[in-house]
Amino acid sequence: MSRTERPRGGAEPGHGAPGRRGRITRELVVRTALRLMDAEGLEAVSMRRVARELGVEAMSLYHHVRDKEDLLDGVIEAAMAEFPVPEDHPDWREAGRRIARAWRALLKAHPHVLTLLAHRREPLAAAAVLRPVDRALAVLARAGLSPEETVRAFRAFGSYIQGFVLAELAHLFGEGEPTPSAEVDLGPILAELPALAAHLRYLAHCDFDEEFEHGLDLMIAGLEARRAET
Amino acid sequence: MSRTERPRGGAEPGHGAPGRRGRITRELVVRTALRLMDAEGLEAVSMRRVARELGVEAMSLYHHVRDKEDLLDGVIEAAMAEFPVPEDHPDWREAGRRIARAWRALLKAHPHVLTLLAHRREPLAAAAVLRPVDRALAVLARAGLSPEETVRAFRAFGSYIQGFVLAELAHLFGEGEPTPSAEVDLGPILAELPALAAHLRYLAHCDFDEEFEHGLDLMIAGLEARRAET
DNA sequence: GTTGACGCCTTACAGCGTACACCTATACTG
DNA sequence: CAGTATAGGTGTACGCTGTAAGGCGTCAAC
Numbered sequence: 001m002s003r004t005e006r007p008r009g010g011a012e013p014g015h016g017a018p019g020r021r022g023r024i025t026r027e028l029v030v031r032t033a034l035r036l037m038d039a040e041g042l043e044a045v046s047m048r049r050v051a052r053e054l055g056v057e058a059m060s061l062y063h064h065v066r067d068k069e070d071l072l073d074g075v076i077e078a079a080m081a082e083f084p085v086p087e088d089h090p091d092w093r094e095a096g097r098r099i100a101r102a103w104r105a106l107l108k109a110h111p112h113v114l115t116l117l118a119h120r121r122e123p124l125a126a127a128a129v130l131r132p133v134d135r136a137l138a139v140l141a142r143a144g145l146s147p148e149e150t151v152r153a154f155r156a157f158g159s160y161i162q163g164f165v166l167a168e169l170a171h172l173f174g175e176g177e178p179t180p181s182a183e184v185d186l187g188p189i190l191a192e193l194p195a196l197a198a199h200l201r202y203l204a205h206c207d208f209d210e211e212f213e214h215g216l217d218l219m220i221a222g223l224e225a226r227r228a229e230t
Numbered sequence: 231m232s233r234t235e236r237p238r239g240g241a242e243p244g245h246g247a248p249g250r251r252g253r254i255t256r257e258l259v260v261r262t263a264l265r266l267m268d269a270e271g272l273e274a275v276s277m278r279r280v281a282r283e284l285g286v287e288a289m290s291l292y293h294h295v296r297d298k299e300d301l302l303d304g305v306i307e308a309a310m311a312e313f314p315v316p317e318d319h320p321d322w323r324e325a326g327r328r329i330a331r332a333w334r335a336l337l338k339a340h341p342h343v344l345t346l347l348a349h350r351r352e353p354l355a356a357a358a359v360l361r362p363v364d365r366a367l368a369v370l371a372r373a374g375l376s377p378e379e380t381v382r383a384f385r386a387f388g389s390y391i392q393g394f395v396l397a398e399l400a401h402l403f404g405e406g407e408p409t410p411s412a413e414v415d416l417g418p419i420l421a422e423l424p425a426l427a428a429h430l431r432y433l434a435h436c437d438f439d440e441e442f443e444h445g446l447d448l449m450i451a452g453l454e455a456r457r458a459e460t
Numbered sequence: 461g462t463t464g465a466c467g468c469c470t471t472a473c474a475g476c477g478t479a480c481a482c483c484t485a486t487a488c489t490g
Numbered sequence: 491c492a493g494t495a496t497a498g499g500t501g502t503a504c505g506c507t508g509t510a511a512g513g514c515g516t517c518a519a520c
Contacts, residue, residue: 162397
């Protein structure tokens with residue numbers, strides 16, 4: 001824990017020039033890893049490969065990163081930090097939709113971040129994530145919910161968005177007909193699954209953008225219904 | 231594709247005894263891998279380790295499994311197949327909740343399955359997944375939705391459930407105060423994030439079971455509101 | 461009895477994360 | 491300015507990974 005302190009955010013404080021000799025920094029290592037991950041996938045992100053990309057030997061990275069897990073944490077954080085807080089909108093529903101869309105866009109821009117998140121088993125206390133959280137809470141609070149309900153709604157929306165992108169990336173939707181190879185004969189299977197058979201037509205294809213919006217509106221409608229109740 | 235045909239589901243068809251000599255089968259390999267994964271995590275699932283568990287050498291596995299990816303596909307499928315279709319309920323809302331709970335329970339019973347799913351980039355045409363899908367569709371259809379709306383609702387609910395468990399397993403919720411080490415000083419950060427600061431109390435802890443139900447009810451409410459509209 | 465296939469094993473290779481030792485140019489100290 | 495500490499680079503090595511290639515014994519069928 002005490003080793004390999006991360007360099008604080010804003011460039012070296014005061015004591016001297018920012019290291020004339022040191023060529024690479026944690027920041028640089030992490031960004032290289034992120035770029036590599038986006039371009040060539042998770043498997044491409046090896047210590048040796050990242051190092052080569054920087055014109056350096058693998059072991060050099062360990063002066064800037066505790067181990068590979070720490071590097072990947074940095075990658076998650078770096079991706080999160082890209083979140084572009086969208087412009088506000090007077091209607092809280094539309095403002096919320098914009099945040100949701102931005103979040104989905106971010107997760108799709110760095111598809112493997114979701115894999116990394118799924119892999120984690122400990123909380124990630126990243127300051128970079130907190131800003132989007134704050135924006136989302138602010139918008140939901142404007143919907144006239146109690147603080148407790150606001151947090152609940154935040155979690156529900158967050159779950160939906162992440163789950164949607166997960167399904168989207170893993171192609172969990174649209175798995176019915178369009179499998180071109182038709183590896184398995186669906187006939188006998190469908191005979192036992194009448195509901196599935198009845199909806200196959202609509203399961204077969206999926207306009208993700210449209211579907212995402214519909215789900216979002218569904219939750220918004222639920223929120224308003226609940227608010228009207230109390 | 232043509233190599234290593236998976237043994238069809240129902241025991242060897244007719245041509246002779248089921249292999250007197252062959253000691254291990256794809257089924258056995260996959261189940262061993264799943265057990266290992268649940269007990270010791272994803273990293274423990276290596277070809278050598280699974281083989282050792284079966285008292286066999288690593289390369290022997292390749293007679294029953296195309297490669298490691300194929301093995302892990304089998305693991306996903308095996309876990310999915312465990313889905314315990316819950317008893318029906320006259321009220322479609324309660325019936326839906328039961329399916330949702332069962333799905334969440336399954337994903338939590340085999341936490342790494344979600345990681346594997348997140349890792350996938352191609353559709354998984356697993357017959358084992360179709361049965362739960364069928365049940366869910368049947369229940370949602372009873373809510374009085376059009377087929378198209380039924381599929382939409384199915385996707386929305388599925389996204390929510392998977393996203394919730396993802397967040398739950400990665401500890402994405404409950405990240406505010408209770409970090410015991412208090413690695414970072416939240417003070418200065420919170421100054422810029424008023425909404426987050428205001429809700430910190432409720433963000434800090436999370437009763438997952440309760441929260442899950444609330445989100446579920448939120449979506450059900452949305453569904454009913456939309457149904458009332460049209 | 462011979463043949464052929466199947467199931468398992470051995471060997472080997474390239475790549476992985478990283479512990480450890482070493483070297484060197486820089487930056488601070490006296 | 492000389493001396494020294496140290497941060498940041500390198501090289502080597504170990505045990506692990508997935509899997510390609512080939513060998514070998516046992517079984518079923520002709």
